[in-house]
Amino acid sequence: MVHHGIIGCGRVAPNHVDGFRAAGRYGVGWACDRDARVLKEFALAHGIARSTTKVDEVLEDSEVISVSVAVDHAQHAALAERALVAGKHVVCEKPLALTMDDAGRLVALAAERDLVLSVISQHRYDPLVLEVRRWLQAGLLGRMLYAQVSLAAQREPEYYRDSYWRGTWSGEGGSALINQGYHVLDVTRLLLGELSVEAAVARTALLDTVMETEDNLSALLTAGPVPVTLNVTVAARTLWRTRIQLVGTQGYVEFDLDHPGTLHHAEGSPLLLEAAGRLREQAEEPPPPGVGYYGISHRRQIATFVEAVMDGRPREDPRAGLGMVELLGRLYSATQFADRRK
Ligand SMILES: NC(=O)c1ccc[n+]([C@@H]2O[C@H](COP(=O)([O-])OP(=O)(O)OC[C@H]3O[C@@H](n4cnc5c(N)ncnc54)[C@H](O)[C@@H]3O)[C@@H](O)[C@H]2O)c1
Numbered sequence: 001m002v003h004h005g006i007i008g009c010g011r012v013a014p015n016h017v018d019g020f021r022a023a024g025r026y027g028v029g030w031a032c033d034r035d036a037r038v039l040k041e042f043a044l045a046h047g048i049a050r051s052t053t054k055v056d057e058v059l060e061d062s063e064v065i066s067v068s069v070a071v072d073h074a075q076h077a078a079l080a081e082r083a084l085v086a087g088k089h090v091v092c093e094k095p096l097a098l099t100m101d102d103a104g105r106l107v108a109l110a111a112e113r114d115l116v117l118s119v120i121s122q123h124r125y126d127p128l129v130l131e132v133r134r135w136l137q138a139g140l141l142g143r144m145l146y147a148q149v150s151l152a153a154q155r156e157p158e159y160y161r162d163s164y165w166r167g168t169w170s171g172e173g174g175s176a177l178i179n180q181g182y183h184v185l186d187v188t189r190l191l192l193g194e195l196s197v198e199a200a201v202a203r204t205a206l207l208d209t210v211m212e213t214e215d216n217l218s219a220l221l222t223a224g225p226v227p228v229t230l231n232v233t234v235a236a237r238t239l240w241r242t243r244i245q246l247v248g249t250q251g252y253v254e255f256d257l258d259h260p261g262t263l264h265h266a267e268g269s270p271l272l273l274e275a276a277g278r279l280r281e282q283a284e285e286p287p288p289p290g291v292g293y294y295g296i297s298h299r300r301q302i303a304t305f306v307e308a309v310m311d312g313r314p315r316e317d318p319r320a321g322l323g324m325v326e327l328l329g330r331l332y333s334a335t336q337f338a339d340r341r342k
Contacts, residue, residue, distance in 0.1 A: 003029025005058040005088075007079055008071035009042035012093060016068040017046045018288045019302030025310050026065065030058045055079065059086040066116070066309055069093060072165035073173050077102035080117070084109045089116040089309045091302065094182050095328060096321035098173040103325040107318045118305045119321025121186045122297035125304070128261040129187055131279050132246070132253060136191055140272040142250025144226045147192060149244045151176075151184045152236035160210040167211025169340050175213040177202070178328050181232030183257055184242050186324055188230070191246070192223035195327060200334035206235035212340070219331055259295035260284050 004020045006013050009031050020028050031048040032055055033039040043051035058064055059082060066089035069079045077097035083090045084106065096119045097103040110117035123129055135141060153176075165171030172179060189195055200219035207215045215235040221228040242257040243264075251268025253276075255261060266276035287296050308315050332341045 001063060002026045002065040003061075003063050005030035005032060005061070005064045005067040006048075007032045007055055007058065007067055007069050007083075008093075009033035009035075009038050010070065012294070013042060013068070013070050014046065015294055015298035016070060016091065016302065017048070019298045020306070022288065022299045023303045023306040025306050029064060030061065032058050055082065059083060059088065064088060066090065066305075072171045073098055073178065074165065074171045077106060080106050081109065084113060084115055084117065087113065087115070089305070091118045091120060091305050092321070093120045094186075094321065094324070095119070095173070095178060096318065096325055098325070100322075100326055100329060103322045107322050110318060116305060116308045116316055117318040117321075118301065118308070118316040119318055119324075120298065120301060121183065121320065121324070122295070122301050123183045123187050123257045123261070124190055124320070125297045125300035126187075126257065126261050126295075127282070128255055128263060128279065129190065129257070131275070132244075132255060133191055135251075135253070135272060135275055136246070138271075140251055140269060140275060141246060141248030141253060142268075143248055144192070144223075145247045145249060146226060147188065147223070147228045147244070147246050149184050149188050149228065150231040150242065151181050151233070152231075152238050152241045153180050153234045154236050154239055155180075155207070155215075155234040157207060157210045160207060167207070167213055169213055172213060173341060174328070174332055174337075175211060176215050176232045176234045177217045177331060180234055181217065181230075182324065182328075184232070184244065185230060185327070186320075187244065187257060188221075188223075188228060189323065189327070190320075191244075192226060192228065194323065195221040195223050195228060197221055197327070197330045197334050198227075200331050202332070202335035202337050205233070214335070214337060217331070217335065219334070259287065261295075 031043040031051045069092040160167035198220040202214035202217040216233040251272040254265040
């Protein structure tokens with residue numbers, strides 16, 4: 001009998017419980033949070049039999065085959081490393097780490113010990129994203145001219161004020177980009193390939209009394225010869241609006257990563273229009289109860305992780321997460337906040 005352990009029982013943790021239960025191969029045996037009150041409520045709400053404030057208690061249990069690392073960004077590396085050294089497969093929330101040294105060490109350690117290390121980037125598993133990727137690969141948009149990608153979100157002051165880590169360089173390593181903007185940026189990499197940073201501007205436009213990091217970041221990137229503009233903010237008056245516009249010589253596509261993702265516009269060649277029509281006919285999967293806010297794609301990524309753990313193949317590639325740590329570092333280094341991010 002093997003189990004999964006959840007380390008960090010905060011906002012995102014219900015998505016992990018749901019994902020492992022939906023995958024159905026093994027259950028969640030442990031909840032772990034250093035805050036005893038949070039832990040008790042979480043374990044009770046989700047019916048998890050064993051709970052502890054001590055990470056070692058989970059890692060020392062030989063029945064625990066894998067763990068989720070779902071704590072603040074600054075502790076991802078240390079906790080994931082302890083879990084890998086203890087022989088556990090790891091699902092780590094994004095970002096994998098705050099520095100390339102840490103991220104590289106984790107990827108090497110997982111490979112050396114033949115353990116699965118999966119960095120959550122759930123929108124890489126959205127059917128809409130994967131379909132648009134197929135259109136690009138099949139040349140349905142022609143030669144890419146440019147892409148425009150953005151996230152406008154609203155975070156209330158309490159979101160930072162009441163948190164021990166959000167809005168701090170030491171705990172979060174940035175904010176609007178590394179946390180909320182992460183998804184739209186990583187999906188852009190999946191669609192267009194690795195990105196170079198041409199210029200970036202960051203500022204704290206609205207929430208400067210509650211955060212030291214950026215609430216607004218804009219950048220000009222390039223994917224080979226293709227310019228990509230990126231705009232992210234958490235200071236908007238809209239809960240969560242992502243947009244990805246792809247403009248090619250044969251087609252224009254506009255879609256989002258909201259919950260659930262929607263194809264807003266597709267225009268161009270007959271083949272593109274046919275493909276878009278087929279996509280629109282597909283039924284949407286309803287969000288799981290209790291975790292609807294982040295959509296359903298954690299389930300898809302966790303199902304892939306569980307398959308890799310139980311069946312050996314196919315393996316998740318943690319280098320996707322490593323590439324994000326590198327790109328985030330280059331983006332922040334191009335802003336006026338470069339010196340504040342150690
Ligand atoms: N993929 C997504 O869409 C998504 C959404 C939200 C959050 N996240 C990520 O999930 C992670 C957690 O975010 P959150 O919003 O759930 O944070 P949170 O602050 O709500 O929860 C973190 C929990 O971890 C606990 N914790 C901290 N250090 C610990 C330790 N050493 N041992 C045990 N427990 C510890 C805290 O007490 C807290 O309860 C972050 O990396 C964040 O970026 C991802």
